[in-house]
Amino acid sequence: MRALLVSLAFPNQKKEDLRESLEELKELVKAVDGKVLGYVVQKRTSPDGRFYIGAGKVEEIREILEGISADTVVFNGFLSPSQIHHLEGALKVKVLDKADLVLEIFSRRVRSKTAKLQVELARLELELPRLYGKGKELSRLGGGVGTRGPGEQEAEVRKRWIKRRIQQIKEELEEVKRQRKEQRKSRERLSADKKLIKVALVGYTNVGKSSLMQALTGKETFVADMPFATLDTKTSGMNLSQDIRLLITDTVGFIRDLPHELIESFKATLEELQESDILLHVVDISDRKWLEKVKVVKKVLSELGVDEKPTIYVFNKADKVVEKEEDTELLTEPAFLSEKSVVISVKKGWGLRKLTDVIRQTAEELTEVGR
Ligand SMILES: Nc1nc2c(ncn2[C@@H]2O[C@H](COP(=O)(O)OP(=O)(O)OP(=O)(O)O)[C@@H](O)[C@H]2O)c(=O)[nH]1
Numbered sequence: 001m002r003a004l005l006v007s008l009a010f011p012n013q014k015k016e017d018l019r020e021s022l023e024e025l026k027e028l029v030k031a032v033d034g035k036v037l038g039y040v041v042q043k044r045t046s047p048d049g050r051f052y053i054g055a056g057k058v059e060e061i062r063e064i065l066e067g068i069s070a071d072t073v074v075f076n077g078f079l080s081p082s083q084i085h086h087l088e089g090a091l092k093v094k095v096l097d098k099a100d101l102v103l104e105i106f107s108r109r110v111r112s113k114t115a116k117l118q119v120e121l122a123r124l125e126l127e128l129p130r131l132y133g134k135g136k137e138l139s140r141l142g143g144g145v146g147t148r149g150p151g152e153q154e155a156e157v158r159k160r161w162i163k164r165r166i167q168q169i170k171e172e173l174e175e176v177k178r179q180r181k182e183q184r185k186s187r188e189r190l191s192a193d194k195k196l197i198k199v200a201l202v203g204y205t206n207v208g209k210s211s212l213m214q215a216l217t218g219k220e221t222f223v224a225d226m227p228f229a230t231l232d233t234k235t236s237g238m239n240l241s242q243d244i245r246l247l248i249t250d251t252v253g254f255i256r257d258l259p260h261e262l263i264e265s266f267k268a269t270l271e272e273l274q275e276s277d278i279l280l281h282v283v284d285i286s287d288r289k290w291l292e293k294v295k296v297v298k299k300v301l302s303e304l305g306v307d308e309k310p311t312i313y314v315f316n317k318a319d320k321v322v323e324k325e326e327d328t329e330l331l332t333e334p335a336f337l338s339e340k341s342v343v344i345s346v347k348k349g350w351g352l353r354k355l356t357d358v359i360r361q362t363a364e365e366l367t368e369v370g371r
């Protein structure tokens with residue numbers, strides 16, 4: 001894929017934010033082995049209904065595309081089915097938006113059957129509305145007035161198939177949900193002598209959630225410097241004290257404007273969040289934009305209805321901002337976070353003891369309240 005990136009710049013948007021979001025988009029393109037050939041930015045107060053960008057800009061992009069022989073245009077946002085339809089018609093190359101990219105990454109990475117089903121579901125739900133209106137042009141060329149041409153028929157068959165498949169997947173996912181519930185129950189029965197506390201790791205993508213999970217439980221997990229390394233939730237146990245056992249769950253990392261279809265389809269994966277007692281919100285403290293990312297994560301958590309859970313903020317990657325463990329004390333936690341927080345470095349092993357102390361304290365508070 002040789003891609004040209006296209007973004008709108010809104011009047012109230014800071015230059016810095018635009019640059020960051022384009023960088024993020026570039027990372028997503030790279031994650032599907034694409035090459036970014038350049039950027040086009042248009043200042044607008046709101047997206048155009050027909051083309052997302054202005055009609056004049058479409059023409060300009062068409063010329064650029066010819067010059068650089070790009071085969072794909074990636075839009076820094078979420079387009080409506082009809083905008084994609086009009087853009088592909090005008091530009092004569094593949095048009096992708098952020099939802100397409102994220103789903104493509106997801107479908108390349110997922111391993112478990114459940115996650116595969118969820119990704120397939122999200123893709124089909126994205127494709128279905130895009131099929132409306134498709135094939136009409138083809139039909140107009142072939143058939144006469146009132147008859148259905150071959151293109152339209154094809155789209156109709158595909159639509160029907162998708163609807164059936166969506167139904168099928170939903171049923172399979174329901175079954176998975178039921179099985180998971182059973183598994184959770186039997187896990188709880190197994191350790192009846194201990195109080196079980198469920199801890200979920202949440203946070204922006206690439207902040208070090210899986211690394212922390214590995215450090216805490218000693219179990220190998222997939223860690224990588226790329227967006228969405230983790231797509232399947234994993235749970236492992238860890239004894240916190242004589243009578244408290246932790247069940248730690250690693251989750252999918254978030255990005256800004258996660259498409260809603262995706263949140264929907266990943267709800268089964270994120271169900272563990274709903275069931276958890278404590279959230280560890282992992283933050284990359286070396287990232288200049290960490291605060292903004294914290295806000296993005298909080299927004300998704302509130303959409304999932306879990307933002308009221310006891311939360312411990314874990315500021316990771318301290319080794320990238322200070323040289324010695326003692327210096328982490330200089331990193332005073334932001335006052336706005338009334339909740340608990342700990343500065344750590346999984347890489348250097350800093351602060352892990354303190355973190356388990358804070359988790360223990362929080363767990364004890366919970367079990368006392370529950371008593
Ligand atoms: N310097 C430094 N790097 C770290 C630290 N913790 C994790 N990393 C690196 O950060 C990258 C991302 O780590 P992961 O554990 O995969 O992050 P994640 O949050 O699980 O990411 P996703 O699953 O993609 O959401 C990897 O390259 C890690 O080696 C740390 O304390 N210091």
Ligand SMILES: [Mg+2]
Nearest residue numbers: 209210229230
């Ligand atoms: Mg991970």
